[in-house]
Amino acid sequence: MVQTHDISRPSRTLVEGLAAIGSASASAEISRMGIRDSHICGPVSFTPGKCIAGPALTLQFMPLREDLYGTDEYADPEKQLHRHVLYHTQPGDIVVVDARGDMRSGVFGEMMLTYFMGRGGAGVVVDGCIRDGAAAKALGIGLWLRGTTPNFHTQTGIFPFAVNVPVACGNRLVMPGDIIVADDDGAVVVPAKLVAAVREKASVHHEWEEFSRLRLREGGDLRRYYPLSDEAYPEYETWKRSQGE
Amino acid sequence: MVQTHDISRPSRTLVEGLAAIGSASASAEISRMGIRDSHICGPVSFTPGKCIAGPALTLQFMPLREDLYGTDEYADPEKQLHRHVLYHTQPGDIVVVDARGDMRSGVFGEMMLTYFMGRGGAGVVVDGCIRDGAAAKALGIGLWLRGTTPNFHTQTGIFPFAVNVPVACGNRLVMPGDIIVADDDGAVVVPAKLVAAVREKASVHHEWEEFSRLRLREGGDLRRYYPLSDEAYPEYETWKRSQGE
Amino acid sequence: MVQTHDISRPSRTLVEGLAAIGSASASAEISRMGIRDSHICGPVSFTPGKCIAGPALTLQFMPLREDLYGTDEYADPEKQLHRHVLYHTQPGDIVVVDARGDMRSGVFGEMMLTYFMGRGGAGVVVDGCIRDGAAAKALGIGLWLRGTTPNFHTQTGIFPFAVNVPVACGNRLVMPGDIIVADDDGAVVVPAKLVAAVREKASVHHEWEEFSRLRLREGGDLRRYYPLSDEAYPEYETWKRSQGE
Amino acid sequence: MVQTHDISRPSRTLVEGLAAIGSASASAEISRMGIRDSHICGPVSFTPGKCIAGPALTLQFMPLREDLYGTDEYADPEKQLHRHVLYHTQPGDIVVVDARGDMRSGVFGEMMLTYFMGRGGAGVVVDGCIRDGAAAKALGIGLWLRGTTPNFHTQTGIFPFAVNVPVACGNRLVMPGDIIVADDDGAVVVPAKLVAAVREKASVHHEWEEFSRLRLREGGDLRRYYPLSDEAYPEYETWKRSQGE
């Protein structure tokens, strides 16, 4: 009988703060902490407007080898590892799949993703494809993918090999339990131990940004308003007071 | 004078059933019949929501050779083979184009596709690009493409070479008259002689799937509901009876 | 202190006519003038429906070299060349960026593009990515991109190197001040000195095209209606008179 | 029983002259006749020093489709089309294979190529791989390939589909009977009807080139010696006379 490990998860509150920060701020902060590139490059948003953060359940695919995997998908579903990663789903979880960039295998279909949604899953990041893309979009979870295909997950060149192990996804290393922040710009990996620090730093937002955005929209000078110059500071304070009224 | 062959078509009724089945089921059934991969990999849906099935008219492009093709597009339109494939259009037909994955040539423009639509054409699958993409989308036909380009069809590196011959499209072999099933997940080739079998097998849908989908959405256990377990069967029967009321 | 050159611009009236012509007609006319391929191949429309034309401000990125560029983005903003190209913005301008096809660097973010919009900029064409894609789309400017990324512009492998110099973008050479025509089909480069000629030629549209389009939609014969045949000419004239009523 | 067409061949004398000219001169001359690019781009020389010219026998592979090709290589050898193209071999012939750039299929092995050599074949140009590469090199024929693989020709994703039909090889269109000129720089397609013209033009070599080469080797000025300047002409004539002695 297949046994796979669960992951450890930080508090929901801590994680949810990252969704508010967004992928761009998260990537920049992590970069300043010494991790040059945390962007999972390849999978793109299939659910515009979705912005989520959550701990990573991981699924690793390997090149298909017929002596290690039979071809009949339905012979014994309980042997299929792409099911097992979903069994670990807790509310807010994100499944990260190293599908080797394959465009000819649909890692999950509608029924698998419906189960994942029913269990409270937040989204999936696949370095590859899913099938039943239209139905999957309608589920309300977030999807970051290379594409869709009508093929099922072991139909061509890959097969699921391990659950909740370190995986490479979009040329980034993702450890089980790392936090994923994903929105329209893409998905970012936040190492579990850096979550608190990233959240704290990224939340020190510049209060004057809203003011600067307004001025720039009206044709204001970039040098004066972004970043906010000393010359423009009194103007900003006046505006700020007027906002409070 | 250019002469090109027509294709033979199965009955419309037979073909239309395949559209209802969809590309994912078609691909899986064909796979079980021994054809590993029937997905035309490369062209993606430009008309989300469109789901069609129909016989393939084929058009083959070749690398441009100036001694075999002049450069003036409008000198003698009747010599242009991309027109000739459209002359064969019958209601429900799908044009499959081997454009060699070229991103710098727009195989068809608005006028060609308007004619195709007027003749009842169902859609086009191009391993390459079209131009006038916005107008083409508005026509109501289905489009599976690698992209769009402002360039016309013989402007850069390819030219139309043959009509209704075997072509490679998206790394699949398509014979003239094969049936294409295409929807949001992509386009699939069904060999003409397998159409009846695919339709029959794919229509043996599991009646319990609707029930299972409901339960999974509510957080039901994948092991219990998909595939439907013996334990859950009585529950399913109760639900089914309640539906009949 | 950084000094960069401005570009010279043709009259707004002249340029605006090109937007009405569209990228497909522009590409075809330029092709007939001897420039085989003017399509900036790679960046695709992220703002469907947008159709613009304007003079090119150019920004060249180079592979990052740490001895020539420090890593702290905010140390001295005035040294950042991606700001300087925007300082030149005049109403209707289009920024063309050679970002080397890089998918791991976001050339501009929301604040930069807000400033550009505030100054009347028409759009940007990036052979690479931007960040804050969702906010950028909402600004109302046109965007032609390879994609989006959460990373900032010098976070990974490239850095801004020169402003308003000749650049390669999407495998086309763009000279500062060339005119860009961009719509859903893609972006096209019109050499500054050919603008008047392209506009004149492309505006000689075939009056019968509207008529032909109508007939083709109704199932009319391509050979009769496109291009309009002598046989169909009387029918066209009758239709034309009926339109005038 | 499989029947395939033979090709028509120009006189051996005519063709052999092209080998002396070499691929670079042939490409340049054809370019001046209006065919921009005749280089079969992709296959590279595996037999350095070999320089050949000969008429093209062609073999087209297509994506494997299991309903059209069985998997047992040895069931009925006479059905294998890669054998049939070789049956047409006459002394000096060159086999051109569109193997779709595939790196996982070895189009020919040692025995096939031994037969080809025994029949007087001059060389093969494969847009893909062969197997038994070391033994093949030892045969003395010319080989232009993308690489080698241990796999046999129908083991993975392609199968031989047609013999002596037009093929695309290295993104060039090759008609059966076209002349191939191949050496260390690569392989070039000379349309059959241009052979005489190419040979004539390319043989008008500049007599002064040998002289110029000598001077350049000694550090002579490029402006003076290449192309030969009027100033250097007397020096060349003096040298020429001294050679005759």
Added chain:
Amino acid sequence: MVQTHDISRPSRTLVEGLAAIGSASASAEISRMGIRDSHICGPVSFTPGKCIAGPALTLQFMPLREDLYGTDEYADPEKQLHRHVLYHTQPGDIVVVDARGDMRSGVFGEMMLTYFMGRGGAGVVVDGCIRDGAAAKALGIGLWLRGTTPNFHTQTGIFPFAVNVPVACGNRLVMPGDIIVADDDGAVVVPAKLVAAVREKASVHHEWEEFSRLRLREGGDLRRYYPLSDEAYPEYETWKRSQGE
């Protein structure tokens, strides 16, 4: 302290037989046993003429993550996993490295490979690069690589992550202890449990092949001599007897 597992090895005699068979025969036999493709596609021979077989020690690289790996190569050599895989070397072993196809990292340099050679290692298969390529070639071991680079193993985008775990190399799954057969055509994976069967089947060579090769070289008919026809059998027997003299 780093601890890594060793592999289990079949008897040397059994394995050595595979080297005599060669990669092409091994690949074909494994294919007939149901494993479609056993070719490690990507790494090519850098040591022409070398033909080896041996059990696989495996080394897995992952995308570099600065929080998990420091940048100073020489701080504590004993932490470097690319050393540890070599510590397991026994005579005849082959190191298989999943270097993710990276062209900017040299997985091993001269000193590491000298140690490997000194311990009796037979060769390395790297889906990526080594450095000190010229010195490595001179060591006498077999090398199958994508290329060489001056960069060291953790200089750019990857770092060694695990030893003697399942790895993907050249799009094939290699289990620690599988047998690699590698020669000029490339490297092939033989699952440990199939070694005896492959060796047995592949050694049933056709005695007539030498005879057929001779006849084909002399211009003999492929249909008569390959495979050997009934008509040619008496001729073969006569030849065979003459050989025995």
Added chain:
Amino acid sequence: MVQTHDISRPSRTLVEGLAAIGSASASAEISRMGIRDSHICGPVSFTPGKCIAGPALTLQFMPLREDLYGTDEYADPEKQLHRHVLYHTQPGDIVVVDARGDMRSGVFGEMMLTYFMGRGGAGVVVDGCIRDGAAAKALGIGLWLRGTTPNFHTQTGIFPFAVNVPVACGNRLVMPGDIIVADDDGAVVVPAKLVAAVREKASVHHEWEEFSRLRLREGGDLRRYYPLSDEAYPEYETWKRSQGE
């Protein structure tokens, strides 16, 4: 008349020391100075055994635009910029060409390279191809290339645009006058101002390396001999004394 700038060159003595150090040591030292990757990735050695170092003359190609470059190669040779970069050749110089990775254009042919050799040029690094490859190899200069082609330099998609300007070559930024170190492992860029430092650091070679190499060849323990351990130090000293005899 075309005027192009010359470069400034460090002393020959300083530069020649770098050739002795080799590309691998140079890359590692530069990496430790903060420039992560100095490897010109793409061009590979076509002249095995050659190891050179010298200042970079640079040549930039751009995508061909017919309004900016005529098609007749021989109309006015003095307008051809690929000649002008060679006019600057001084003994030991290395020409670095950004040919945009193009495989269909031969940047230099035999005559150009003969002149370069005659002037004392040390080698060329081309992110693209040359033609007349066999003759070029015979000249004795070093060649680092992506490949060869029979096509001439402006035959297809690029043309020479600027001389001795900053260029991107193999995804590295090369400034005119930077020092190139190239050998069998590849080519490396050393910023002009770092040459002395790199040379100094890289020449602090470990005297024990020769000893360690010997021991490793004999099967010595990596942990004992590389890097040289304290335990092995006395053994090393004994060996060293014995060498002196």
